[in-house]
Amino acid sequence: MWKLLQIELFKISRRPRTYIAFVAIAAIVFLIQFALKADGKSYIDLITRDIEESFIIDKEKALNGYFICFLLLNTLLVQVPVLVALIAGDSISGEANMGTLRLLVSKPISRTQLMLIKFLACFLFTVALLIWMAILALFGSMLIFGTDNMMVLKSTGATIIERGDVFWRYLAAFGYAILALTTVAALAFLLSVFAENSIGPIVATVCIVIVLTILSNLNVPMFDKTIRPWLFTTYMVGWKGFFYINYNDDGQTITGSVENWHAIKRGIFLLTGHIILFVGIAIWVFRKRDILS
Amino acid sequence: MKKTVKCMMILTTLLFVNSFIYAQDINALVQKVKAKIELVNDYEAKGKMKTNVAFLKVPIANVMVYFKKPNKLKIKNEKGFSFIPKGAVNINMNNILSNKFTVLDAGVDKIAGLAVRVVKLLPEDDNSDIVLSTLYIDEANALIKKSKTTTRDNGTYELEMSYGKFAAYGLPDKVIFSFNTKDYKLPKGVTFDFEDGTKQPKAEDKTKAKKAVPRLRLIIIV
Amino acid sequence: MAPIIEVNQLCKNFKELTAVSNLSFTVNEGDVYGFLGQNGAGKSTSIRMLLTLIAPTSGSINFFGKNLKNHRHEILRQVGAVIERPDLYKYLSAYDNLSIFAKMSEIKVSKSLIMNQLQMVDLADRAHSKVRTFSQGMKQRLGIAISLIHNPKVIILDEPTNGLDPQGIADMRNLILKLSREMGKTVVISSHLLSEIELVANRMLIIHKGKKMAEGVVSELLDPSKTIVQIETLNNNEAKGKLLLSKWAEFVQQNNGLLLLQMNKGDIPQLTIDLVAMNIPVLSIQPRHSLEDYFISLTNPNAHVEAFAN
Numbered sequence: 001m002w003k004l005l006q007i008e009l010f011k012i013s014r015r016p017r018t019y020i021a022f023v024a025i026a027a028i029v030f031l032i033q034f035a036l037k038a039d040g041k042s043y044i045d046l047i048t049r050d051i052e053e054s055f056i057i058d059k060e061k062a063l064n065g066y067f068i069c070f071l072l073l074n075t076l077l078v079q080v081p082v083l084v085a086l087i088a089g090d091s092i093s094g095e096a097n098m099g100t101l102r103l104l105v106s107k108p109i110s111r112t113q114l115m116l117i118k119f120l121a122c123f124l125f126t127v128a129l130l131i132w133m134a135i136l137a138l139f140g141s142m143l144i145f146g147t148d149n150m151m152v153l154k155s156t157g158a159t160i161i162e163r164g165d166v167f168w169r170y171l172a173a174f175g176y177a178i179l180a181l182t183t184v185a186a187l188a189f190l191l192s193v194f195a196e197n198s199i200g201p202i203v204a205t206v207c208i209v210i211v212l213t214i215l216s217n218l219n220v221p222m223f224d225k226t227i228r229p230w231l232f233t234t235y236m237v238g239w240k241g242f243f244y245i246n247y248n249d250d251g252q253t254i255t256g257s258v259e260n261w262h263a264i265k266r267g268i269f270l271l272t273g274h275i276i277l278f279v280g281i282a283i284w285v286f287r288k289r290d291i292l293s
Numbered sequence: 294m295k296k297t298v299k300c301m302m303i304l305t306t307l308l309f310v311n312s313f314i315y316a317q318d319i320n321a322l323v324q325k326v327k328a329k330i331e332l333v334n335d336y337e338a339k340g341k342m343k344t345n346v347a348f349l350k351v352p353i354a355n356v357m358v359y360f361k362k363p364n365k366l367k368i369k370n371e372k373g374f375s376f377i378p379k380g381a382v383n384i385n386m387n388n389i390l391s392n393k394f395t396v397l398d399a400g401v402d403k404i405a406g407l408a409v410r411v412v413k414l415l416p417e418d419d420n421s422d423i424v425l426s427t428l429y430i431d432e433a434n435a436l437i438k439k440s441k442t443t444t445r446d447n448g449t450y451e452l453e454m455s456y457g458k459f460a461a462y463g464l465p466d467k468v469i470f471s472f473n474t475k476d477y478k479l480p481k482g483v484t485f486d487f488e489d490g491t492k493q494p495k496a497e498d499k500t501k502a503k504k505a506v507p508r509l510r511l512i513i514i515v
Numbered sequence: 516m517a518p519i520i521e522v523n524q525l526c527k528n529f530k531e532l533t534a535v536s537n538l539s540f541t542v543n544e545g546d547v548y549g550f551l552g553q554n555g556a557g558k559s560t561s562i563r564m565l566l567t568l569i570a571p572t573s574g575s576i577n578f579f580g581k582n583l584k585n586h587r588h589e590i591l592r593q594v595g596a597v598i599e600r601p602d603l604y605k606y607l608s609a610y611d612n613l614s615i616f617a618k619m620s621e622i623k624v625s626k627s628l629i630m631n632q633l634q635m636v637d638l639a640d641r642a643h644s645k646v647r648t649f650s651q652g653m654k655q656r657l658g659i660a661i662s663l664i665h666n667p668k669v670i671i672l673d674e675p676t677n678g679l680d681p682q683g684i685a686d687m688r689n690l691i692l693k694l695s696r697e698m699g700k701t702v703v704i705s706s707h708l709l710s711e712i713e714l715v716a717n718r719m720l721i722i723h724k725g726k727k728m729a730e731g732v733v734s735e736l737l738d739p740s741k742t743i744v745q746i747e748t749l750n751n752n753e754a755k756g757k758l759l760l761s762k763w764a765e766f767v768q769q770n771n772g773l774l775l776l777q778m779n780k781g782d783i784p785q786l787t788i789d790l791v792a793m794n795i796p797v798l799s800i801q802p803r804h805s806l807e808d809y810f811i812s813l814t815n816p817n818a819h820v821e822a823f824a825n
Binding site for chain 2: 050051053054055056057058061062064148149150151154155156157158159160161162163235237238239240241244245247250251252253255263
């Protein structure tokens, strides 16, 4: 099993497209960091306009590494599904397209094993991508901008999390993001079973994610209780839940707390469920499929 | 929509001044209060700031308060980033009392069982941001227990003060500061919130209930 | 000789379409077994069923006396294959490709093993070149190397000469013969270029529209009495008239314009003498009996004329 996984990882590592994702992330992160270093105050002005009416905000301190990492994740985690789909959507369809699939399937490896290894490789790619993101967006920003109490903006208001209470939240958020992106990987992986070129599943994955994200964010009361809680896209931004700190009746934040654990747990549960479902269907279909490519 | 925000400041008292002043002229009373406040040239105080506003959820912050005569006040969070209420800095007693004003007697009132004298100060400067200040003065100790200040542009500020160690200098050790804030709105496209529709009603209701009387507290302890 | 592959009543339906119907055959140890059929005849489907790429609708496949479905893992370790084009990871080197598939075949992989294998297919000097820079023939050879790296008992080659130039085809033919004669492998080879099969296979099966048309020893299927001889003269009609009056009359075939005789190949010298005796001005005499003609005649009885007209 380990040997096969090594082979898969070797193949992924030798493909130029693998590095598109890493380069793209680095480019986005550096650009945003550069822009904020150069003129971050205007950005803070823009987003804290209403708060500034009544409060004095030390923009130098507000613009710290923790705050910037949150901004980066907010931007990146919207784009990264595309990058994950780029690899996972190619997983089976790419082999079918190259013609190597029939060679793989005629080797003494069960199809289930082959699929599990391929998916595991996609998962590890996703993990690597997020570690890369953590290095650049979190540690990079901490290094460039330093650390301080972290301002978190929601549409309903702003919160401040004390400096010492932030780091674990990022670790948890990255962990959660791995789960969320693995769900996208699982979807792309499933779609890649049906196709014989990699463009189809990649585009289809992105389209599905976009459509479902719109549904997730559409505040239609009819969907709120019916569809929305079951869409995996509703939970894609669940990593933010770790930055929604709980507060007491006086409105004071409680160090180490999370406002809505229930939603996060539900997110973890639903995302895991989707992964199992997608990969399960993918394996089931692939086992039954005749390789005609 | 405007909201009221309160701010509270606490200073632990070191001194206790027991002076009795009876039935005096309002002007004299105000001057006495002013004189008392003016005893202090500058001070630094360590304190804790509690903020209570519906749209802000922040931890209790350790702050330093710096004052310099005549009316320079600064609140700083030495350890890190926090939201410092503007009004607490701009609308302080020194600021109100340092300008020229006409004093009007508005009778007596009671604050927490204590009889207080109510006076209204009308700034003589027509261009002053402050339109009217109402002070609730503890005559016996020449201490301002409460003030309401209406400004031209920023609504009404309310201060409730409790005194302790530094009553002799007219310095409160606890200030509840209330002021109007604009409704909070995050610019569009800045964030997608995470909400799965399963949010605990507890949190929702609490926010809604608070919306009527949002408060911001500033507690300062030496 | 022991049967290596036994196929019984194999059927495959794709929805409405019957790709393979009741196909049964046996491949013995040491055979070079030709699998012949036109494009779409069902030979690729059959071969893919042998490699578990396609699941049969019904019927059974046994390798080494064991059922393929139940002993897939064990059997596939003993089978090497090149299926149609030898598609490989173009972004990897020949060495890496070989190494990957060797590891997947559960053998101990060493550098020398891989280099030896590349040496065998004459690619050692290009071991570290990316496959995307390879010619079709080189890829085909690398494909063969991959199918052989784990030293399988059975080698299945689906259309191995597709897309090769004449030299490549000749090389492939030599390689197949080498595998069989020198290395003792059992080889199953499919092609629609039947002249190739004729030169390498000892036994063969002809498949048409998913059905077995014939199976047997190539030399037996090649009955010399069924040789078609095409005679070209200055006046074919006159020549045909003369022949129909001679002892050759029973061999003359119906056709439009061409003069064809179906006869024993050994009688061609006598025919030549007789044509001269009958004063027929002969331009050429061509015996046309190949496996290909046999195949065409089996699968399409009306195809003779068209085949020759071309």
